[in-house]
Amino acid sequence: MYNYNNIKKYVENTTLFEYGSKGCCGIDLKNHSFLKNISNKEVENAIGQNLYDLSDNSLHFPELSEFQVVRHFTSISQGNFCIDTNTYPLGSCTMKYNPRINEWVSNQHHFSMLHPYTNIKNIQFSLSIIFDLQNYLKEISGFKSISLQPSTGAHSELTGLAVINKAIRSRNEYRKKIIIPNTAHGTNPATAKMLNLDVINITSGKDGFICSKDVLKHMNKDVVGIMITNPNTLGIFESEIKKISDIVHKHGGYVYGDGANLNSLMGFVKPGKIGFDVLHFNLHKTFSTPHGGGGPGGGAIATIEELEKFLPLPVISKNNAKYCISKRSTSIGYIKSFFPNFSVILRAWTYIRSIGKKNLKNITNIAVLNSNYIRSKIKHAYHIPYKNASLHEIVISDKKQKIYANITALDIAKRLMDYKIHPPTIYFPLNVPGAIMIEPTETESQKDLDYLCHALISIAKESINTPYIVKTAPHNTNISRPNEVYAIKNPVLKWS
């Protein structure tokens, strides 16, 4: 008679708009008594007559108490895997632990209340943090110039390519193409398109490297340069980088570095010293600022000195012991409103200062060690498409499982959820069919890595012995394989 399952189903996925009661409100409302003396006529004179009545019954807007809001958002949060609760080896995303001291710093009241239009004398300390971080990142990457203005990686790419475009135009040249390898992140070609650059795709060779000969073949006076991720998305270091950059430079082009994988180079290689002209950083990857379910992140672009004059505004610098904000006429201009992502900068600053010069290289060491540890443990269970040593991430594929039992990368990913592990990145990079891209980061303990390998090896065995279990996974999550095709055909994008 009492069907627990029906009730449970209802409770688990209930939206904000389905409970609460009319007139309920989660904040304390008090009116200043003498504001009551202001008449409706005066209100009408001030704002006009086009009033919007939120209390309209057909309008979906919450009506909950404070406690109901707390319970709602706490309980739905439990439908997330996150770094704090699960191994989260999402390749190319560097899901490392987010130290909580960073949160303490960024939540300080005197930072969180700062208005962007504040007398510059009163924000000297805040500017000093931005300025310091600029210097640390320059030193880590080996570049002379930097801007922290971009919001994210993709925004950095747009800014960086715009800088390159502007530099080329300043020589009175117009170039309309850019070389992008097939291993690149999707944001690379999408960014190029926004800037009206046509993409010349080159494919990496059998060993996973870009071949400098391919670059030579395509590089000419119509090409602004190349976008390279190094190590590439296979986790392999592009060892021909110097040759490639020489070719690009010889033809008057520039080399853009996608810094998503910087976590494998810190302390070992300075991209600014090996032929890159522009490099972007993802503060939310390498520098431990939280991903927050998809942002806000923090971007930044470092460049060679020659490109500094084109960097976005405002310029934050130090002059006679004072921090200043300035403009320059040669810049590409303003790419967002106000200052760079300040709360993210505070966290990244704190991270770098907590790590310090003696430990920086260890981050890279352990990140690379962890990924190779996984590689060596699972190499018999899975097909590894590229034999070259990889750095901080490893790409395997579903080839073996597909042949035995038609088990795909997606099935393996879904089954990992039953082991309480967040799936790695799948079907990327595109040059590996059925790719599974694993980036453990330096913060996973050996025990966690062992468990991850155990899970992967078990799934490989299950693929032979009990393939239906893998094929229909996940079994231990609240929901399983939501119907994406249905969503595309009948998108329901709001509660109604």
Place this chain on the structure above:
Amino acid sequence: MHALFKTIPADIRIKKEVDIPFALDEISIKHFFQKNIDNHYRVQFVGCGMFKHFVPEVVTQIIGRGEWLTAYTPYQAEVSQGTLQSIFEFQTIVSNMYGCEIANASLYDGATATIEAILMTIRMTNKKCVIIPTNIHPEYLDVCKAYAKMCNFKILTVPFDIDSGNVDTHAIENLLKNGNISSLLYQYPNFLGGLEDQQKLNTLAHTYGALSICINPEPLVFGSLKPPGLYNADIVVGEGIGLCPFTGLGSPGLGLFATKKKFLRFIPGRLVSMTKDQNNKRSFVLTLSTREQHIRRDRATSNICTNNALNALAFLITVSLYGKKGYAHVSKQNILKNIYFRKLIKGSHNVRLKYKNKFFNESVLEFENRSKLIHFIASMNEKGINIGLDLYNFFAKLDRHLLICITELNSIDDINEIIKDINHYV
């Protein structure tokens, strides 16, 4: 260990240690940030596209939970239902607040949301020219100008009417008549706090075959006034940071984006849809990803990947706490306090209200001359009050004018105090 790095050629590796400072422990970091503090204002009267509002403590506490803070983009639906459901609820709130049919999962900030809207109208109409009145946020206009050069589109700016502070509809109509315009932009409330005639502007745009984009830097206005979607605006973009707990230096922001359902396939950024799982259970997924960079690459509608999800969550929680009643109430309180302030200003001999048209939250005060204005701002700074924006920073013609913003966070005592100061210092 060295074997692991053998693919990196020896001549490429650095020989010296990276020269950053030595490590600080947690105690030292705390000391450092307790000792060094920027001069903190006691009271603020600045809005200018960053309207700080009341954010209940619940919001800070909830977004600090690891499940929200340390998850990534919800690509794997089964283990990201929390984030996905919150985005679905966020889309509902934003579209209802703006009177639109659909909204996306957020963009970086108001300025870049404006850009995404412009680029969307260019994709839809294949026309590369937009009209922008100069009373939108000057920083947004700067961003538009930079992107116009980067992405190759044209901006026709229309000077606003200096006497009313509102857009010059005749000048706009003349430009629209010439045709080939992809979209007409306007800001509501505009940068000087004025409320434009939405009905007229949207009708104008549509009459001449252009799309309309409304920029809203202050969502709280729609706790009281009819939103742009109900005036048939095609795209509404906004800045939601004022309802998030962290607003340090105005960044990271929260770009809001809402539009009509028929434009669905042109929308930039992420979208979440409600659907069913294989056991028929209600669930949430990212949808229409074929518009996005990770699938479509150089044919995507935008390059956006990471957006500002945690801020979107904070915004959603704040609005949920406010609820229907609270949102209307706080919005009204802003209006009442501004009316109270303007009444007192009328009694002052030292300054006058420059614009007396319909407004929300911001007023332009005209001083006798520039030096009096400068002196007043400096005196207030001494007292620990950030009194507002010297409009000369952005508009050469408004050289003795102060843009002052009053919200629910300013107490009646604060307002009385600055009225007294205006009479005393000016």
